[in-house]
Amino acid sequence: MRISVDISLYPLSQDYVEPILAFIAKLETNPKLIVKRNSLSTQIFGEYRDVMDCLDSDIEAVFEQLPESVFVLKLVGMDRADIVDV
Secondary structure: OEEEEEEEEEEOOOOOHHHHHHHHHHHHOOOOOEEEEOOOOEEEEEEHHHHHHHHHHHHHHHHHHOOOEEEEEEEEOOOOOOOOOO
């Protein structure tokens, strides 16, 4: 089953831009995912298990480095990559 995720990262620190860009860049290295950026959030599209496995490890890595961070996720049970216009 393919899914779509809308995700935002909010590091609660003065230097918030670099961790956000690094997180997105890491997502983009996964060849199993489609990643689309916009100014407010990032959309991720792919097979459910591939997306969730990636998010599990990548979110954990952010929390290990920046525990004072907030993630906001919205999940849709279908692939909206062709519908989303960023």
